Amino acid sequence: xxKDNKKPQxxxxxxxxxxxxxxxxxxLLAEIGYERMSIEAIANRGKVxxxxxxxxxxxxxxxxxxxxxxxxxxxxxxxxxxxxxxxxALIENAAGITFNPLGRQAVTMIISSASSNSxxxxxxxxxxxxxxxEAFTVVIERAKSRKEVRVDLDANFVFDVxxxxxxxxxxxxxxxxxxxxxxxxxxxxxxx
Amino acid sequence: xxKDNKKPQxxxxxxxxxxxxxxxxxxLLAEIGYERMSIEAIANRGKVxxxxxxxxxxxxxxxxxxxxxxxxxxxxxxxxxxxxxxxxALIENAAGITFNPLGRQAVTMIISSASSNSxxxxxxxxxxxxxxxEAFTVVIERAKSRKEVRVDLDANFVFDVxxxxxxxxxxxxxxxxxxxxxxxxxxxxxxx
Amino acid sequence: xxKDNKKPQxxxxxxxxxxxxxxxxxxLLAEIGYERMSIEAIANRGKVxxxxxxxxxxxxxxxxxxxxxxxxxxxxxxxxxxxxxxxxALIENAAGITFNPLGRQAVTMIISSASSNSxxxxxxxxxxxxxxxEAFTVVIERAKSRKEVRVDLDANFVFDVxxxxxxxxxxxxxxxxxxxxxxxxxxxxxxx
Amino acid sequence: xxKDNKKPQxxxxxxxxxxxxxxxxxxLLAEIGYERMSIEAIANRGKVxxxxxxxxxxxxxxxxxxxxxxxxxxxxxxxxxxxxxxxxALIENAAGITFNPLGRQAVTMIISSASSNSxxxxxxxxxxxxxxxEAFTVVIERAKSRKEVRVDLDANFVFDVxxxxxxxxxxxxxxxxxxxxxxxxxxxxxxx
DNA sequence: GAATAACCGAGACGGTACGTCAAGTCTTGGT
DNA sequence: ACCAAGACTTGACGTACCGTCTCGGTTATTC
Numbered sequence: 110x111x112k113d114n115k116k117p118q119x120x121x122x123x124x125x126x127x128x129x130x131x132x133x134x135x136x137l138l139a140e141i142g143y144e145r146m147s148i149e150a151i152a153n154r155g156k157v158x159x160x161x162x163x164x165x166x167x168x169x170x171x172x173x174x175x176x177x178x179x180x181x182x183x184x185x186x187x188x189x190x191x192x193x194x195x196x197x198a199l200i201e202n203a204a205g206i207t208f209n210p211l212g213r214q215a216v217t218m219i220i221s222s223a224s225s226n227s228x229x230x231x232x233x234x235x236x237x238x239x240x241x242x243e244a245f246t247v248v249i250e251r252a253k254s255r256k257e258v259r260v261d262l263d264a265n266f267v268f269d270v271x272x273x274x275x276x277x278x279x280x281x282x283x284x285x286x287x288x289x290x291x292x293x294x295x296x297x298x299x300x301x
Numbered sequence: 302x303x304k305d306n307k308k309p310q311x312x313x314x315x316x317x318x319x320x321x322x323x324x325x326x327x328x329l330l331a332e333i334g335y336e337r338m339s340i341e342a343i344a345n346r347g348k349v350x351x352x353x354x355x356x357x358x359x360x361x362x363x364x365x366x367x368x369x370x371x372x373x374x375x376x377x378x379x380x381x382x383x384x385x386x387x388x389x390a391l392i393e394n395a396a397g398i399t400f401n402p403l404g405r406q407a408v409t410m411i412i413s414s415a416s417s418n419s420x421x422x423x424x425x426x427x428x429x430x431x432x433x434x435e436a437f438t439v440v441i442e443r444a445k446s447r448k449e450v451r452v453d454l455d456a457n458f459v460f461d462v463x464x465x466x467x468x469x470x471x472x473x474x475x476x477x478x479x480x481x482x483x484x485x486x487x488x489x490x491x492x493x
Numbered sequence: 494x495x496k497d498n499k500k501p502q503x504x505x506x507x508x509x510x511x512x513x514x515x516x517x518x519x520x521l522l523a524e525i526g527y528e529r530m531s532i533e534a535i536a537n538r539g540k541v542x543x544x545x546x547x548x549x550x551x552x553x554x555x556x557x558x559x560x561x562x563x564x565x566x567x568x569x570x571x572x573x574x575x576x577x578x579x580x581x582a583l584i585e586n587a588a589g590i591t592f593n594p595l596g597r598q599a600v601t602m603i604i605s606s607a608s609s610n611s612x613x614x615x616x617x618x619x620x621x622x623x624x625x626x627e628a629f630t631v632v633i634e635r636a637k638s639r640k641e642v643r644v645d646l647d648a649n650f651v652f653d654v655x656x657x658x659x660x661x662x663x664x665x666x667x668x669x670x671x672x673x674x675x676x677x678x679x680x681x682x683x684x685x
Numbered sequence: 686x687x688k689d690n691k692k693p694q695x696x697x698x699x700x701x702x703x704x705x706x707x708x709x710x711x712x713l714l715a716e717i718g719y720e721r722m723s724i725e726a727i728a729n730r731g732k733v734x735x736x737x738x739x740x741x742x743x744x745x746x747x748x749x750x751x752x753x754x755x756x757x758x759x760x761x762x763x764x765x766x767x768x769x770x771x772x773x774a775l776i777e778n779a780a781g782i783t784f785n786p787l788g789r790q791a792v793t794m795i796i797s798s799a800s801s802n803s804x805x806x807x808x809x810x811x812x813x814x815x816x817x818x819e820a821f822t823v824v825i826e827r828a829k830s831r832k833e834v835r836v837d838l839d840a841n842f843v844f845d846v847x848x849x850x851x852x853x854x855x856x857x858x859x860x861x862x863x864x865x866x867x868x869x870x871x872x873x874x875x876x877x
Numbered sequence: 878g879a880a881t882a883a884c885c886g887a888g889a890c891g892g893t894a895c896g897t898c899a900a901g902t903c904t905t906g907g908t
Numbered sequence: 909a910c911c912a913a914g915a916c917t918t919g920a921c922g923t924a925c926c927g928t929c930t931c932g933g934t935t936a937t938t939c
Binding site: 230234238266269270272273274275276277278280281283291294295298299301 | 422426430458461462464465466467468469470472473475483486487490491493
């Protein structure tokens with residue numbers, strides 16, 4: 110049990126090639142978007158053979174999923190000592206990821222493939238959503254013990270409402286307020 | 302002087318062809334989905350030349366947008382005499398559109414193009430969302446006059462939260478509850 | 494027998510349209526050549542409906558044949574009183590028609606369609622070749638009576654050799670000499 | 686240092702595909718002719734992707750030129766010991782190439798493109814005409830040394846007259862005689 | 878330290894679909 | 909019955925990518 114049951118013979122896969130692929134993919138994703146970007150273009154930009162890409166990924170989705178995953182940051186659970194301070198930090202963090210060109214592409218992509226193809230929503234769900242959901246839970250439990258919120262408040266539900274608003278705001282931006290304010294507004298209304 | 306500044310010469314565009322295109326597009330949309338469906342396939346199924354399609358629409362998006370618009374139904378403002386009765390009717394109606402194969406495709410598509418391309422979100426926003434938003438407003442105003450809800454309740458905000466939940470639920474279906482229940486849950490939490 | 498057995502009813506065909514078609518066709522023929530010129534382009538340039546063209550001609554060949562015929566000039570039988578003077582005049586005349594941009598197009602076109610399609614070669618043969626062949630015959634008969642050439646000289650044969658050389662020279666221009674000289678050279682050799 | 690400055694990378698072009706293209710092109714050329722034959726049809730018949738054709742040739746002309754070149758046979762200089770025997774052999778050989786369905790297509794095509802486009806006339810001229818011209822020269826030189834023809838006879842000129850007659854006969858077939866006889870007739874007239 | 882096996886880039890392969898163009902036909906309203 | 913305009917179906921065009929398949933050449937183990 111000390112070794113994996115694989116003994117890869119021959120030349121190992123080039124790390125340089127791997128990184129060139131991801132770099133090219135992320136660049137193109139930000140520049141022209143998921144739909145319009147081709148495997149061929151990624152290969153050209155990364156100075157990499159198409160074969161080298163197909164050896165690693167069997168679809169554009171898989172590739173891009175990996176590329177996006179590669180830039181994921183660690184979620185830090187805020188601890189400002191105050192419930193709304195913590196919540197604002199979480200909202201801000203989520204917004205920072207969602208509302209920028211690349212994040213937008215990522216979310217858009219996840220959404221468009223989600224219903225038919227799990228591959229993508231899966232990654233988003235487990236790698237992005239889950240850690241944030243847990244951070245939310247911690248923050249709310251802490252607030253409960255400080256009697257800042259009612260004890261029967263469902264952390265998951267609050268998280269879902271926040272996420273829903275974020276998603277909605279991404280697609281149909283509110284006119285008067287900023288995204289963050291609008292989302293916070295919703296969270297407030299739920300928690301009251 | 303009240304005439305339109307157009308006097309269309311030549312053979313008018315065939316209504317039969319127009320309908321055949323929309324019909325074929327909707328069928329294919331439901332059968333194989335937006336991404337995998339080709340203009341060529343629409344032309345073949347509709348027994349129509351590709352040119353005839355391109356004369357009307359300059360992109361697949363435009364075509365599908367029109368096709369979806371063509372099946373839009375009238376929004377009926379419910380009047381059950383009771384606030385939650387009305388709200389449930391509206392949620393059910395919205396869910397009926399969103400959570401079925403074709404509606405799912407439509408929404409998915411709208412979402413995936415929304416951020417970059419206004420064309421689509423525009424139609425969705427003005428043709429689908431707006432009438433429902435107005436229905437919501439009417440229902441809530443009525444409830445206010447019946448003292449069922451507090452007078453400072455923001456109808457638009459409630460609508461946005463509901464829409465956000467719907468969207469979110471479309472992508473990451475809740476496990477325990479049904480979509481409608483989950484959405485209603487959120488609306489309740491906001492209104493109380 | 495004073496009337497033709499046709500009594501065309503309704504509006505007669507527009508002469509203006511007819512001429513516009515021929516004019517446009519000839520212009521395009523000279524500008525871009527037979528192959529690259531489209532009925533559509535002729536219609537546009539002549540400010541004429543495509544229908545109007547198709548009502549008159551059932552093919553591009555037919556149209557162009559008519560257009561070319563429309564600019565045909567009368568063949569004048571030269572009479573310089575001297576055999577070689579006459580022959581030179583005929584050669585020069587034929588060369589003038591053959592070796593200019595439009596004539597070149599015409600001949601090229603005739604050639605390219607001749608083997609498969611008689612339509613064109615027919616017109617060329619009867620309208621251009623035949624009158625010249627007859628002129629040749631007259632000139633040679635005259636020379637015979639003047640004892641300038643031997644009496645058993647076959648006028649048709651001389652004409653065919655001249656035409657062949659002209660054709661050949663059109664396609665593979667001689668390097669050292671001019672076309673006319675080369676053709677005359679051949680005629681001389683035959684007649685000796 | 687004597688190596689070619691090319692080191693072709695990647696998968697080499699398939700010889701099988703190349704031949705399939707030429708075969709299909711020649712078949713279609715003979716069956717339906719140059720004008721009516723499409724790249725698409727060649728691709729289908731040859732079980733080859735259109736791309737594979739376009740990678741090799743940038744136009745139908747280029748393709749067909751290559752196809753025709755591929756079936757060129759070696760010119761054998763006849764040596765019957767007798768001038769007219771040799772000449773007849775050469776005429777017969779040239780006629781054999783010119784007056785058959787495929788040859789006719791080839792020549793027709795060469796002619797129709799010759800004036801504007803050198804590509805085609807070039808190949809015909811260097812690959813077909815030139816070797817035959819040389820054979821003619823050899824045969825005539827031999828005849829000169831045997832005193833069968835006058836020493837100042839210009840071999841090139843004789844060849845040009847023969848070619849011209851051949852061309853002419855291809856387009857406007859003589860009525861009474863066969864092509865070969867008519868051409869021979871002309872050669873006789875020149876030489877005597 | 879040579880063999881081996883999987884890698885690498887480049888690029889050709891048979892395909893599908895693209896969006897454009899022109900063909901020849903049909904259908905308007907207007908002479 | 910004609911006309912210009914502009915629709916219609918059909919079919920080929922040449923291009924871009926797809927995912928697969930050779931090539932000649934490299935690069936780390938394993939024998």
